Amino acid sequence: MQKLTYRHAHGPADIAHWDTQQLRDEFLIEPVFTPGDINITYSFHDRMLVAGVTPTTEALEVVLDKDLGTDFFLQERELGVINIGGPGSIDIDGRVEKMATQDGFYISRGTRHVTYSSDDPSNPAKFYLASAPAHTEYPTTRISIDDIKPLEMGDGMSLNERKIYQYVHPNVCQSAQLQMGLTKLAPGSAWNTMPAHTHARRMEVYLYFDVPEDARVFHLMGEPEATKHLAVGNEQAVISPSWSIHSGVGTSNYTFIWSMCGENKAYTDMDIVQPNEIL
Numbered sequence: 103m104q105k106l107t108y109r110h111a112h113g114p115a116d117i118a119h120w121d122t123q124q125l126r127d128e129f130l131i132e133p134v135f136t137p138g139d140i141n142i143t144y145s146f147h148d149r150m151l152v153a154g155v156t157p158t159t160e161a162l163e164v165v166l167d168k169d170l171g172t173d174f175f176l177q178e179r180e181l182g183v184i185n186i187g188g189p190g191s192i193d194i195d196g197r198v199e200k201m202a203t204q205d206g207f208y209i210s211r212g213t214r215h216v217t218y219s220s221d222d223p224s225n226p227a228k229f230y231l232a233s234a235p236a237h238t239e240y241p242t243t244r245i246s247i248d249d250i251k252p253l254e255m256g257d258g259m260s261l262n263e264r265k266i267y268q269y270v271h272p273n274v275c276q277s278a279q280l281q282m283g284l285t286k287l288a289p290g291s292a293w294n295t296m297p298a299h300t301h302a303r304r305m306e307v308y309l310y311f312d313v314p315e316d317a318r319v320f321h322l323m324g325e326p327e328a329t330k331h332l333a334v335g336n337e338q339a340v341i342s343p344s345w346s347i348h349s350g351v352g353t354s355n356y357t358f359i360w361s362m363c364g365e366n367k368a369y370t371d372m373d374i375v376q377p378n379e380i381l
């Protein structure tokens with residue numbers, strides 16, 4: 103079964119008086135992964151679409167046409183995929199490739215059929231998808247975590263030692279507007295994206311995972327001078343509008359996938375917000 107949910111775009115004035123539940127209803131995405139199913143979220147922030155595909159006994163395919171006003175899902179879109187579950191495989195218009203944990207793919211606009219399978223239904227693959235509108239085609243590219251040289255960021259004394267693996271990034275493959283990667287916090291570190299930042303030129307979606315069952319990540323959002331938080335559990339995602347900071351602190355270390363789209367592909371095009379500027 104495939105479920106499609108739309109999320110409207112909101113401005114900073116909208117959230118000023120929202121209670122916890124309304125904030126969660128509009129910005130938190132959960133569940134992302136349902137065994138045997140596909141959960142799709144279409145955000146009107148830059149039209150980013152994210153999905154969790156969890157095949158068990160049968161292969162699964164995202165099928166979208168009328169919802170996008172096109173004949174098929176990737177007619178006018180590009181796609182990034184990272185598997186965060188058990189081993190599986192992907193079939194991209196007949197090209198079949200194994201997808202070990204944290205293997206990824208950039209998939210070209212114009213691709214007709216992408217199907218996802220798990221090797222073992224009791225330890226399913228969990229394919230996380232991020233897709234943005236694309237004005238042209240770029241080659242489908244396999245992206246293995248072992249081939250990425252991570253950026254080493256932060257330090258243990260500031261509780262933010264982490265490695266940033268850039269998957270869909272100009273160093274690795276071309277894309278029209280999508281950027282995607284994975285950030286792993288070291289044991290003993292808890293803060294991501296600290297100092298925090300905004301980037302008015304693009305939006306972002308976070309998928310938090312490898313969060314222990316009882317742990318929570320307090321995802322910070324809002325304009326720097328008016329922040330709120332979302333308490334996020336394992337394998338839950340958050341929509342981050344371009345006007346919002348996105349940073350978070352966990353009760354343990356964790357990993358997350360970030361996907362971005364918008365005006366440019368300059369990863370460093372961010373406006374840093376120092377801790378003492380946050381209210």
Ligand SMILES: O=C[C@H](O)[C@@H](O)CC(=O)C(=O)O
Binds near residue numbers: 255264283285348
């Ligand atoms: O715009 C960049 C994205 O927010 C993330 O790549 C930042 C991040 O993973 C981190 O600093 O921990």
Ligand SMILES: [Zn+2]
Binds near residue numbers: 299301
């Ligand atoms: Zn960011």
